[in-house]
Amino acid sequence: MITPRGVKIRFTSVKTALSKTGLPELDYALNPYIGCYHSCIYCYARLYTRDRDVSEKWGEVVVVKTNLLSILAREVQKYPPGIVGIGTITDPYQPIEAIYRLTRRSIELLLKKNFATSIQTKNPLVLRDLDLFKTHREQVDVGLTITSLNEDIRRFIEPKTPPYNARVEALRKLSLHGVKTWIFYGPVIPGLNDDEETIIQIVELARETKSTLYYDPIHVKPFLLNPNHQLYNYITGKTRDWWIRVSKKILDYCIEHHVHCKPGFTGNSVNKV
Numbered sequence: 001m002i003t004p005r006g007v008k009i010r011f012t013s014v015k016t017a018l019s020k021t022g023l024p025e026l027d028y029a030l031n032p033y034i035g036c037y038h039s040c041i042y043c044y045a046r047l048y049t050r051d052r053d054v055s056e057k058w059g060e061v062v063v064v065k066t067n068l069l070s071i072l073a074r075e076v077q078k079y080p081p082g083i084v085g086i087g088t089i090t091d092p093y094q095p096i097e098a099i100y101r102l103t104r105r106s107i108e109l110l111l112k113k114n115f116a117t118s119i120q121t122k123n124p125l126v127l128r129d130l131d132l133f134k135t136h137r138e139q140v141d142v143g144l145t146i147t148s149l150n151e152d153i154r155r156f157i158e159p160k161t162p163p164y165n166a167r168v169e170a171l172r173k174l175s176l177h178g179v180k181t182w183i184f185y186g187p188v189i190p191g192l193n194d195d196e197e198t199i200i201q202i203v204e205l206a207r208e209t210k211s212t213l214y215y216d217p218i219h220v221k222p223f224l225l226n227p228n229h230q231l232y233n234y235i236t237g238k239t240r241d242w243w244i245r246v247s248k249k250i251l252d253y254c255i256e257h258h259v260h261c262k263p264g265f266t267g268n269s270v271n272k273v
């Protein structure tokens with residue numbers, strides 16, 4: 001099936017819905033879709049996707065887990081409640097969610113059984129579920145990935161994502177309604193979005209929306225080291241010192257502006273770039 005956005009949709013059934021995760025602050029992970037329309041050029045989720053059709057044509061094929069909800073309904077009966085990362089591999093609010101609503105219905109099931117959900121997205125479609133978040137404030141937090149506020153940069157690195165200002169407005173609205181929010185400032189890429197102006201803008205946004213700020217350097221995977229990759233010139237020849245310098249700058253601004261700031265998923269394992 002081909003959607004109006006030109007994405008091929010396939011269907012599959014799964015044996016499990018929740019998976020254990022080693023990600024910090026999370027007990028389980030849930031990913032309603034395989035593949036991601038957003039097509040960020042730095043995305044390495046494809047490396048963890050066994051479906052070759054999806055990983056080789058990243059952004060062009062998305063697979064819907066048709067029996068996800070019935071499996072999840074069983075799992076929430078037998079697993080102890082914990083924090084579930086929603087969209088740890090692919091974006092749970094990518095456009096296909098507007099049609100299939102697997103993310104929303106999964107969150108409903110989880111909240112009902114006293115699980116907490118930690119959602120990460122680049123898509124303001126998340127606002128559709130504000131009603132749900134407002135009635136379960138204690139069990140929900142929502143993170144928006146904001147890598148810059150410069151649209152030229154977005155068009156370059158995240159070509160099929162919603163504009164930054166739409167994400168900023170989504171973050172503001174969630175925060176205004178008392179939903180716990182966070183910003184994911186990552187990947188930070190040398191010479192692209194690591195400048196002082198970007199850092200100040202993002203820290204200021206975190207302050208305004210009372211969001212925790214997670215920051216994370218680019219993870220240099222082999223596909224980025226191909227000289228034909230658009231990011232190749234940004235990541236070669238840089239050293240570990242670059243990230244020590246940039247992360248210190250981020251931290252300093254956070255301290256100055258009383259923003260709660262934390263390293264992202266890599267913790268201290270700074271990439272060698």
Ligand code: SF4
Nearest residue numbers: 036038039040043090
């Ligand atoms: S939104 Fe996330 S999962 Fe989707 S392409 Fe971008 S980085 Fe990959």
